[in-house]
Amino acid sequence: MHPSLPTAPDESDLVRLLTPQGERVHHPEASWSGTDADLLALHRDMVLTRRIDTEGYALQRHGELGLWPPCLGQEAAQVGTAHAVRSQDMAFPTYRDHGVAWVRGVPPEKLLGLYRGTDLGGWDPHEHRTALPSIIIGAQCLHASGYAMGIVMDDAVGHGDPSRDAAVAVYLGDGATAQGDTLEALSWAAAFSLPVVFVIENNQYAISTVTSRLSNVPLVRRADGFGIPGVRVDGNDVLACQAVMEAAMQRARDGRGPTVIEAVTYRRGAHTTSDDPSRYRAGEETEYWEKRDPISRVRALLDSIGTFERELAELDAEADALGERLRAACRTLPEPDLAALFDLVHAETTPELVEQRDAAVAWRALGAEEVV
Template sequence: MDAHGPLSDNGVVRLLTHTGDRLEHPEYSPFAQDLDFAALRAMWREMVIVRAFDTEATSLQRQGELGLWVAALGQEAAQIGSGHALTDRDWVFPSYREHGVAYLRGVDLADILRTFRGLEHSSWVPNEHNFHLYTLVIGAHTLHATGYAMAMDWDGLVGSGRPDHDAAVICYFGDGATSEGDTNEALVFAAVNNAPIVFFCQNNQYAISEPTTRQSKVALAQRASGVGIPGVRVDGNDVLASYAVTRQALERARSGGGPTFIEALTYRMAAHTTSDDPTRYRTRDEEDYWRERDPIARLTAYLERAGELPQAFQEEVRAEGKELATRARIRLKESVRAPARDMFDHVYAEPHATVDSERAWYERYEESFVDAEGSHR
């Protein structure tokens, strides 16, 4: 692997090796100090449950129940680690693969499937979770996140020094998004406005089929130096390190220290989506290499070796994961599409003549199929 390229291991913060051994880091270990075994078990539980759900969703797509599924497989540590550093007051702007973060924000994962079935474009109320809608236009939401963070600052939510008051934004995106104009504009706007935002890039090494080397000649975190904000690389398959670097960055943002760019080096273990075929562009050897660096496996190894992951707990969590998967499956199959006329709702906040007249026409058209006995012809 290129020693300085976008996939090098240079300067990557790591607190847990892929064999499950703890490492110390002078700057970041203190930010993971509060993670005792109970906390790590909680993270393990979340990672396992999210993966169980993810696997079920892939099956549901294969069985024709979903139009598409976007698996987060392999990225659980980056998401659960960073997500744990958030408070309820912080705001999250996800891309479309952050099911782990959604879970932590209290979004019912079973509901998310409605979106991927094509019943609706969003399946949660952002304000109820401080978790914005998924955005499919790559990088577009980085600007929304930045504007939102600037407005949080105007609202006095930054730099009061009160931990129960200050807040920040975290914005998730992938390696491909770092090439988008919007992401670069977001970095500029955030930097010059000292916005309370953490840019959390999950470098999962592929934008569908394009490796990160098609996006960058240097480590993605180096983009930060161009706009004058701190950039840090972290092992995204290490839940402790992902937590620690995010916690530091969020604390900086909340205290008025401005934005941080985090690059979490991880690996998209599954296909880009269920429509993708990774065998066309990557090798089995590469996949094996990263399977050995599975984010859940290394935490399992560490906790088991410490005698802190009892078998009974593991079984309990796996049962919980299965329960969620089953509930999601049943809920999905029972889901009912709203009547067609409802698709005319919410185009505008206030009445709009074109929408109103087309809705009226459509209703008359539908009525025309009703015969004298009141049933549809």
């Protein structure tokens, strides 16, 4: 028997600027003033994020990856908010935030190594101003609050200088709101008025646990207990997500403290490829959310404008090329260097680790057939 999730969740307090039918609407507390070119850029990033996700899923099913966490349906929450994060800001994503990584300039090939077991993350966090994906639920929230305190100590907030003032964006799922690390990070951010924005991607499920089991009230209200302002946004509306995030990040850069954003969205795929969502949710529920697809509503708006036929055709070709690029990259990922793992534990390798490393290398040299 499936748990009871309302097919039509309460949307009365959501910030929405684009309806599921692709119509622009007004909201008294948020606005999106981008150009048609900006709209096309958002659409492109969501389409390519979905292609990255589709390829990752397919590669796992073909045995090329050990695991893949799909983000199907969450593209607007990720792409929209990431477009509001500036080059001097820092982002702390989860393992599902492929769209955030894409917008921040992380080569999508770098997402594959972690799930093939060939590296521990793959990119330079400083180069892309994006931390490696957090596997431990909620741990990235502590990292984000700590980093935000560093920004304050570096005197990089509150100057009114758009090229100097910085802030932190941290992403978490609905399940992470029940973790002690998250609550400690919220408490720390509130106590020190840190420049950090917590983006809760409420995709309705913490693995197989429906969000209503986690909280009897909207998750954004958890911010009230810490004295942090919060806003609830339609997480399938990329315009609203960008607008709300821009305001929250600017508030942080101005030195006015943290914000919590609850982006109400839906995970249309499995939690990971080791999960079977049909065991805990009904098909009609997924169908309901498919009609609120984040990409389809932007495409409908673009079609109503009617001047992007060439760009949209080129985007289809770009997505196909990206898919081939990822498949080729996955097949050429090198085997991991067992010895190198021991050198990545501490800043300076200890004698104990050297001993363990040498033993592991010797074991590998024996060959599997000689090991009892």
